Structure formats: structure tokens, C-alpha cells
Amino acid sequence: EVQLVESGGGLIQPGGSLRLSCAASGFTVSSHYMTWVRQAPGKGLEWVSAIYSATRTSYSDSVKGRFTISRDHSKNTLYLQMNNLTAEDTAGYHCATLTATGVGDSWGQGTLVIVSS
Amino acid sequence: EIVLTQSPVTLSLSPGERATLSCRASQSVSNSLAWYQHKPGQAPRLLIYDASNRATGIPARFSGSGSGTDFTLTISSLEPEDFAVYYCQQRNTWPRLTFGGGTKVEIK
Numbered sequence: 338e339v340q341l342v343e344s345g346g347g348l349i350q351p352g353g354s355l356r357l358s359c360a361a362s363g364f365t366v367s368s369h370y371m372t373w374v375r376q377a378p379g380k381g382l383e384w385v386s387a388i389y390s391a392t393r394t395s396y397s398d399s400v401k402g403r404f405t406i407s408r409d410h411s412k413n414t415l416y417l418q419m420n421n422l423t424a425e426d427t428a429g430y431h432c433a434t435l436t437a438t439g440v441g442d443s444w445g446q447g448t449l450v451i452v453s454s
Numbered sequence: 455e456i457v458l459t460q461s462p463v464t465l466s467l468s469p470g471e472r473a474t475l476s477c478r479a480s481q482s483v484s485n486s487l488a489w490y491q492h493k494p495g496q497a498p499r500l501l502i503y504d505a506s507n508r509a510t511g512i513p514a515r516f517s518g519s520g521s522g523t524d525f526t527l528t529i530s531s532l533e534p535e536d537f538a539v540y541y542c543q544q545r546n547t548w549p550r551l552t553f554g555g556g557t558k559v560e561i562k
Contacts (some may be wrong), residue, residue, distance in 0.1 A: 341497075371561075372551070380554040382490070382498065387549050395549035431498065439545030440488050442509065444497035447525050 339363040339430050339443040346448030353422050357448055359415040359432030363428060367410040370435035373417045375428035376447075383428070386417065399425070422452045456480055458542050458554035466562040467505075473529040475557045477542035482522045487545040489518055489527045492556075493538045502527065529559075537561050 345357040348359040359366075359371070386396045386406040394406050405418040415432050430450050433441040457480040467473055477487065485505040492498040496561055500509040503537035505525060515530040542554040 341518075345562070352501070359528045375493075375551075381539075382543075382553040384551040384553060387551070393549070397550070436503075438463055438486075439548035439551055440500065441498070441543070442500050442503075443491070444499070446495065446497045 339434065339444035341369035341443060343430060343432055343445045346430065348451045348453065349422055351452055352383070353452070354418070355413070355422065355450060357417040357419065357432075357450070359417075359445060361413050361415065363377050366408045366413050366415050370414045370421070370439075372406065372407075372435050372436060372441060373406060373415075373430055374431050374433060374441070375426075375430045377425075377428040382428045382430075385430070388415070388440075389408055389435070389437075396405055405420045413451075419450070422450075424452050426450060427452045455476050456544055456547055456552050458544055458552055460540075460542060460554035460555060460557045463555070464558045464560060467532055468533050468562045469534055471532050473527075473532055473536070473559055475527040475529075475540055475559075477520075477527070477554050478527040479523045479525075479544060483544040483546035485521045486544055486548075487518075487520070487525050488543045488545065489516075490541045490543065491536075491538045493542060495554060500540070532559070 340362045370389040373385040429447040431447040433444040489502040490498045506518045
């Protein structure tokens with residue numbers, strides 16, 4: 338059974354950095370396309386980033402240059418390094434597996450990031 | 455950037471009623487559209503992919519239709535567990551993805 342468990346969220350000051358983790362079981366992270374999606378309070382889902390093929394990545398315009406998606410085969414974990422955080426980054430962050438054509442077929446419950454002074 | 459507009463924002467219905475949710479794309483996405491269900495504090499759940507294909511384990515009361523710019527998710531007879539927020543998502547611009555703003559299906 339595929340399972341995804343996010344962690345690493347918390348309260349962080351504006352301008353700070355945070356690394357989110359998504360621990361996977363039931364499949365191998367390094368052989369799957371993966372994505373991060375967030376939901377700000379009272380808002381809808383927003384796509385953040387994806388990692389596909391061996392090393393290729395993509396980002397939304399709102400996080401490009403500040404966030405980095407990566408994965409560790411030995412830990413079977415997906416990461417999202419978030420730098421220069423602003424209040425607009427406050428959200429619940431979900432990781433998900435993607436089919437080869439960009440459909441999110443398994444999802445985690447999310448981890449909450451609050452950017453506030 | 456392709457913008458997905460979902461309507462209505464909120465749908466108030468009773469169990470047993472039919473729900474019809476709309477998703478309109480700002481330009482054609484062919485049939486590259488998926489639907490998800492999301493409940494507070496839970497993981498989103500894939501319902502429909504490629505506009506009309508039910509994902510594994512999804513009940514037959516959920517159906518999707520449409521192509522190009524206009525899509526519909528229909529729940530033929532609402533069960534208590536179906537009250538949630540529903541999102542459409544396009545993958546036509548893969549590896550960049552877009553979600554709609556969501557439709558909340560609430561109990562009337």
C-alpha cells in the first residue's frame with residue numbers, strides 16, 4: 338500500500354528557511370514522478386513543484402528561485418527546501434505521486450507551514 | 455498560463471440529490487483534466503482522470519465528462535461522505551500543473 342507522510346512544517350519568521358520531508362512507503366520515490374501542492378488558509382489547492390525523470394524539476398512562478406524539490410533514494414523521501422519565506426507561503430503542504438502524465442494518484446495528509454513574525 | 459474556473463463556488467444539496475459541478479478552462483486542455491475530492495485535514499483523493507475515467511476504487515456514482523474547455527463532474531446521488539470540496543486540475547501544460555478554485559458541496 339502506498340503511504341506518504343509529510344513532516345517538517347512549523348512556525349517560521351519571514352525570510353527564514355524550512356525543509357519539508359515526505360516519507361514514502363509501498364513504492365520507491367526515486368522511480369516515481371512526485372509533486373508538492375499547497376493550500377493556503379481559506380484558499381484552494383495550488384501546485385508548487387514537481388520532480389520527474391531522473392533529475393528534471395519544475396516550479397510554479399510563485400516559488401521559482403526560492404524552493405527546491407529533491408529526493409533521497411536511500412531514505413525513500415521527497416523533500417522541499419523553502420528559502421526566503423513570506424506570509425504568502427503560509428499553507429498546508431501536501432506531497433503526492435504523479436502518473437507520467439501529471440495526475441496526482443496518491444497523496445499525503447499534509448504538513449502546516451506558518452510564516453509569521 | 456491556463457486558468458481553471460470552477461462553478462458554483464458552493465453547492466447546497468441534500469443526501470440523495472444529484473450534484474453537477476463545472477470546470478471551465480481559459481484555453482483548450484483536450485481531455486487532460488482530473489477531478490479530486492478534498493476533506494479538511496485529509497489527503498486529497500483522485501476521482502477522475504483524463505476527463506472521464508474513474509480512478510481505482512471510485513464509486514460509479516461519480517462520473518466526469520467534457521473536453522476542450524468545458525468539463526463536468528456529476529455525483530448521481532449524494533452520499534453523506536460526499537460532502538467535501540472538489541477541485542479540477544489540468545495537465546495539458548505538464549510539467550506545470552494548474553488547479554481550479556474548488557467547489558464546496560455542503561449539506562442543505
